[in-house]
Amino acid sequence: MWRRVASLSRRVSSSKSPRLLDQAQVAYEFNAWKMFTTQALNQAEGGASDGRKIPFVTFVLELLLFPVILMLSPQKVNLGTCRRWGFAFSFIGSFGAFQTMKHCKSSLFEAFKLAHEPHKLQRNDFDLIVTGGPGSGKGTQCTRIVETFGFTHLSAGDLLRKEISSNSENGSMILSLIKEGKIVPSEMTVKLIQKAIEERENDRYLIDGFPRSEENRIAYERVIGAEPDMVLFFDCPEEEMVRRVLNRNQGRVDDNIETVKERLKVFAELNLPVIRHYSKKGKLYKIDGTGSEEEIFERVRPVFAALRGRLEIKKLEIRRLSDHSPVWRSKLVFILVSLVFALPLMLTPNVTRT
Numbered sequence: 091m092w093r094r095v096a097s098l099s100r101r102v103s104s105s106k107s108p109r110l111l112d113q114a115q116v117a118y119e120f121n122a123w124k125m126f127t128t129q130a131l132n133q134a135e136g137g138a139s140d141g142r143k144i145p146f147v148t149f150v151l152e153l154l155l156f157p158v159i160l161m162l163s164p165q166k167v168n169l170g171t172c173r174r175w176g177f178a179f180s181f182i183g184s185f186g187a188f189q190t191m192k193h194c195k196s197s198l199f200e201a202f203k204l205a206h207e208p209h210k211l212q213r214n215d216f217d218l219i220v221t222g223g224p225g226s227g228k229g230t231q232c233t234r235i236v237e238t239f240g241f242t243h244l245s246a247g248d249l250l251r252k253e254i255s256s257n258s259e260n261g262s263m264i265l266s267l268i269k270e271g272k273i274v275p276s277e278m279t280v281k282l283i284q285k286a287i288e289e290r291e292n293d294r295y296l297i298d299g300f301p302r303s304e305e306n307r308i309a310y311e312r313v314i315g316a317e318p319d320m321v322l323f324f325d326c327p328e329e330e331m332v333r334r335v336l337n338r339n340q341g342r343v344d345d346n347i348e349t350v351k352e353r354l355k356v357f358a359e360l361n362l363p364v365i366r367h368y369s370k371k372g373k374l375y376k377i378d379g380t381g382s383e384e385e386i387f388e389r390v391r392p393v394f395a396a397l398r399g400r401l402e403i404k405k406l407e408i409r410r411l412s413d414h415s416p417v418w419r420s421k422l423v424f425i426l427v428s429l430v431f432a433l434p435l436m437l438t439p440n441v442t443r444t
């Protein structure tokens with residue numbers, strides 16, 4: 091499968107104190123091909139899905155242009171001119187599509203799917219799941235990953251809280267489930283995540299605090315059409331998680347001892363099976379979630395550095411839009427090559443239909 095063209099595995103040591111996932115195999119896998127192509131496309135165009143739709147549509151329109159011009163051309167018209175221009179446009183359109191596909195590393199079919207199902211993962215996307223118990227520090231570490239490694243942050247909890255504050259029809263139901271420490275039905279959460287994925291302006295994103303159950307995971311993978319690339323699990327002792335939640339002081343309705351106890355129960359019963367699943371798949375990184383925020387991030391950093399080192403990815407960290415973007419370079423090459431081929435066609439002598 092294309093998502094598995096090249097991968098590498100490594101074991102990462104972790105726990106000192108008793109852990110929720112002691113028996114879990116701690117491994118990670120990284121898809122070299124995917125990361126390379128992610129880098130090749132990068133986020134330079136800001137709005138990957140939209141940016142990729144346009145050349146495909148142009149391609150179809152331009153391919154149609156040639157026969158349409160021929161059909162519409164009256165008998166006595168100078169056919170040579172029409173044909174030359176039609177052919178030149180068709181050629182430019184085909185070459186444009188070829189360039190699009192080259193960058194998507196995809197077939198024409200994938201280019202078509204991309205235009206119509208922007209939430210589905212494409213070869214260039216890199217999705218990271220960040221998981222852990224309540225108060226394990228997921229959100230805190232996600233903020234740092236976003237700042238350092240240029241991921242877009244999609245927090246399932248934040249999306250649900252936004253839904254509550256927007257007074258949507260499901261808002262009150264979501265609020266009561268959060269207050270009780272229970273999991274919101276998959277279809278609601280997946281719908282919000284799907285929308286956020288469609289609206290993202292980056293092909294490298296992380297989902298914080300989701301999937302929380304096997305049902306969540308299956309629903310997500312069905313919608314996305316693939317498994318996530320990598321899963322980070324912040325492993326933290328229960329007493330430390332409780333301490334952090336009770337000290338959070340951000341006015342969250344679920345930051346109280348009754349709810350946190352329920353959340354821990356739900357985590358052990360429903361979330362740990364998801365973590366074990368990804369561990370078996372070789373996608374899991376277990377990070378020791380104890381110590382200061384800085385200490386924990388120093389354990390996260392090598393995960394990304396290892397990827398970069400092994401795969402010779404030089405610029406994984408945030409790149410400015412103005413950096414030497416391969417997309418812009420290829421567009422320039424595309425225009426120049428098209429002109430070289432199209433000019434002789436346009437300049438050939440006229441042939442008039444008799």
Ligand SMILES: Nc1ncnc2c1ncn2[C@@H]1O[C@H](COP(=O)(O)OP(=O)(O)OP(=O)(O)O)[C@@H](O)[C@H]1O
Pocket residue numbers: 222223224225226227228229230231247299334335337338339379380381382383384386
């Ligand atoms: N290493 C740490 N040491 C002490 N406090 C921390 C540490 N990391 C995060 N915190 C604090 O603990 C609280 C919970 O952290 P955070 O919100 O990142 O956890 P979370 O796993 O996202 O929690 P939840 O699942 O409940 O949203 C926050 O107040 C945060 O500032």
Ligand SMILES: O=c1ccn([C@@H]2O[C@H](COP(=O)(O)O)[C@@H](O)[C@H]2O)c(=O)[nH]1
Pocket residue numbers: 224246247248250267268269271272273274275279298299300301302344353
């Ligand atoms: O995928 C999800 C994510 C969250 N919930 C509910 O929201 C709260 C708070 O989530 P945080 O990620 O800790 O902010 C959680 O306890 C669940 O009730 C959910 O149901 N599904």
